Amino acid sequence: MARVTRPDDDARRVAVRQAVSVSVATGLYGVSFGALSVAAGLSVPQTVALSLLMFSGGSQFAFVGVLGAGGAAGAAIATAGLLGVRNGLYGPQVSPLLHARGWRRPVAAHLTIDESTAVATAQPDPAAGRVGFWWTGVGVFVMWNAFTLAGALVGNALGDPRRYGLDAAAAAAFLALVWPRVTGPGARVAQLVSAGAVLVALAVTPFVPAGVPVLLAAIVAIVAGMLVRPPDAATADADPDAAGSDGAAPRTDPPGGTA
Amino acid sequence: MSTAVTWVALVVAGAVCFALKLAGHLVPEHWLAKPRVARTAALVTVALLSALVAVQAATTGRALVADARLPALAVAAVALALKAPFVVVVVLAAVTAAVLRALGMP
Secondary structure, three states: OOOOOOOHHHHHHHHHHHHHHHHHHHHHHHHHHHHHHHHHHHHHHHHHHHHHHHHOOOHHHHHHHHHHHOHHHHHHHHHHHHHHHHHHHHHHHHHHHHHHOHHHHHHHHHOOOOHHHHHHHHHHHHHHHHHHHHHHHHHHHHHHHHHHHHHHHHHHHOOOOOOOOHHHHHHHHHHHHHHHOOOOOHHHHHHHHHHHHHHHHHHHHOOOOOOHHHHHHHHHEEEEHHOOOOHHHHHHHHHHHHHHHOOOOOOOOOOOOOO | OHHHHHHHHHHHHHHHHHHHHHHHHHHHHHHOHHHHHHHHHHHHHHHHHHHHHHHHHHHOOOEEEEOHHHHHHHHHHHHHHHOOHHHHHHHHHHHHHHHHHHHOOO
């Protein structure tokens, strides 16, 4: 944690600065979501509605990816929902900082994503954490939705997605989303799960409807989660502040988004 | 898929994602703070995203396909290893596939 001479002002200023840089970085990748969503077959209004209502990059990319591959609505909903589970796990980390009541509570919930949680929990004191959460949440929401619209309009103007390599861009987007979770120290289990998920998804693709291979791959993770106990689990149990260190740490979706 | 079905699906999926976020703010902290729950959820995220990479890059319908998407994905991986920003990674992959297809690769 950063040393702070005047806790209140300095810490809050740092939190706001982080929030702004994360918002800009995340907003810019809203362009790629907008373009890829339209390339997957959604209309511009549907693409915009998805960013407003779902507001979680991974779930949104997955939703349009499954639909674009010809998957059923149920498979798209299930995949988006499963990817949204981690946002639910962020709630207990940020709600003690926020003390949100009344109408602020659902708003805070909607803004609880990788980026706002990462910035909020990185601050040295609760007041700065609160500032970091709200600035990042609102900032990312505004930028993400504005750039989703821009990307959707660009994607709409381009036409045939294959000609511009947008199908390859969708694969690259998922790779970029998973990259920070499978690199770095302590990611060996994640790497094995990743490889297992790829094998399962490709192996069952010829035999099941589109969208289902992705869901079946999740079973690999559930089995691994039940069986594997990493060496750092004991410390994570003991220290509530270390809850993020056991592999569930909030990651900003764009690599390097949170400086 | 019809426009109406897509609308219903996106509203339902949005509601599911919101409900999950809200649940995190409402349910007792100790339940979700269990390391095994958090770890499994993190691994599910990894598995879903990894499977999506594979399906997007190497399948068309129910067929396994090797086309311009694979070299584009390799370029994306190199860009990520070099810590390129998200947008750069995505654009490089698109440009690679577009160029290879313009040169005649499927």
